[in-house]
Amino acid sequence: MTTNILVVGAGAIGAFYASRLHQPDNGVLVSVVCRSNYDVVQKDGFTMETRSFGEYSFRPANVFRSPENAKSSKMQWDYIIVATKALPDHSDDSAMLEGLVTPTTSIVLIQNGVGIEEPYAKRFPQSCVISTVTVTSAAQVSQGHIKQHRWTRLEVGAYLAPSNSTSTSTSNSSSSAPTLPPAHEFATKKLVEIMHQGGIKDAEYWDPVEMQLVRWHKLGINAAFNPSAVLCGGMGNADMLRDPELRTHITGVMREIVHAGTALHGRAMPEKLATIEAILKSTERNAGAKPSMLLDWESGKAMELEVILGNAVRMAATKGVEMPRCQSMYALLRSQSRLREEKKKSKL
Numbered sequence: 001m002t003t004n005i006l007v008v009g010a011g012a013i014g015a016f017y018a019s020r021l022h023q024p025d026n027g028v029l030v031s032v033v034c035r036s037n038y039d040v041v042q043k044d045g046f047t048m049e050t051r052s053f054g055e056y057s058f059r060p061a062n063v064f065r066s067p068e069n070a071k072s073s074k075m076q077w078d079y080i081i082v083a084t085k086a087l088p089d090h091s092d093d094s095a096m097l098e099g100l101v102t103p104t105t106s107i108v109l110i111q112n113g114v115g116i117e118e119p120y121a122k123r124f125p126q127s128c129v130i131s132t133v134t135v136t137s138a139a140q141v142s143q144g145h146i147k148q149h150r151w152t153r154l155e156v157g158a159y160l161a162p163s164n165s166t167s168t169s170t171s172n173s174s175s176s177a178p179t180l181p182p183a184h185e186f187a188t189k190k191l192v193e194i195m196h197q198g199g200i201k202d203a204e205y206w207d208p209v210e211m212q213l214v215r216w217h218k219l220g221i222n223a224a225f226n227p228s229a230v231l232c233g234g235m236g237n238a239d240m241l242r243d244p245e246l247r248t249h250i251t252g253v254m255r256e257i258v259h260a261g262t263a264l265h266g267r268a269m270p271e272k273l274a275t276i277e278a279i280l281k282s283t284e285r286n287a288g289a290k291p292s293m294l295l296d297w298e299s300g301k302a303m304e305l306e307v308i309l310g311n312a313v314r315m316a317a318t319k320g321v322e323m324p325r326c327q328s329m330y331a332l333l334r335s336q337s338r339l340r341e342e343k344k345k346s347k348l
């Protein structure tokens, strides 16, 4: 039986994973919804220049111009992968999936930030929402030309809305796994298996609580480096760490996030995740890398501010946990971003 996968948002990350999941010989067919790269991809497919798998071309099973276009195909999707930038202050991307999701469709989010699953879980309460976090570094260097710089790792776990994610244990322990419908667990594990078959050997399955901790752990990196890079005037990650004051600030943000994430979920970070010290050490070696938020800011694009800072601060506040470093960065960047938008509008 064929597994049909639709990727909505076939940019750097969406196209990279789409190209690994597309396995016609194994009965897995991947289609994509493109936007500005539609004409190129429709004509020639994607050109993949990857560090992990070499150079190859990838022709999706179908290339759609829009979600509406995909709807009119009347195809049934086993998985719909959303790999747009998560910008809830600009658009509710869950709305794009109306008419595409059936009760057996799993919705997979490959995006940074926290609190990104909620709009999908609310709109499609019966569906399996799979939360994933990637450390892959990739860019679309020109329309349809994807460059993967390094890493492939993908952490994968089903999402349980907070009301469902209380412990099933009758004891007061908060460490037992929440209830996950067997069909959702099956769909999540099957996705990991297809990733492995496609060469993403380090794709890993996590239970729903662990997955949220993994997400907060990744947030520790994104929220520490991305906003700081913009606020400090445009430095790359390794350069920021060479400045003692910035290093203290970045370390403080990471500690704040680990504290908030573990307080929210009542569990310590999984042991195999890198410590803050290890993250700082490996970042020191990654000279020249500019965080995506800085690149977005420099090119006048919207930043993933709400999911990287705003949601974290708000979610922590529901448990009485304060995040003063993150809140300050959020307030400053939100204002900076708003002022720039107003200036742009006044010039029109």
Ligand SMILES: NC(=O)c1ccc[n+]([C@@H]2O[C@H](COP(=O)([O-])OP(=O)(O)OC[C@H]3O[C@@H](n4cnc5c(N)ncnc54)[C@H](OP(=O)(O)O)[C@@H]3O)[C@@H](O)[C@H]2O)c1
Pocket: 008, 009, 010, 011, 012, 013, 014, 033, 034, 035, 036, 037, 066, 067, 083, 084, 085, 086, 096, 110, 111, 112, 134, 135, 136, 137, 138, 139, 140, 292, 304
């Ligand atoms: N790139 C990385 O190395 C990396 C690493 C880890 C995590 N991430 C995370 O992965 C997510 C995706 O990032 P990315 O770097 O892949 O972004 P990207 O290259 O900008 O790709 C996003 C794609 O989504 C498309 N899109 C946006 N809205 C759409 C819509 N309404 N309909 C159809 N297509 C739409 C964009 O089209 P347009 O080109 O027309 O805007 C673009 O092709 C983000 O949350 C990011 O933080 C990225």
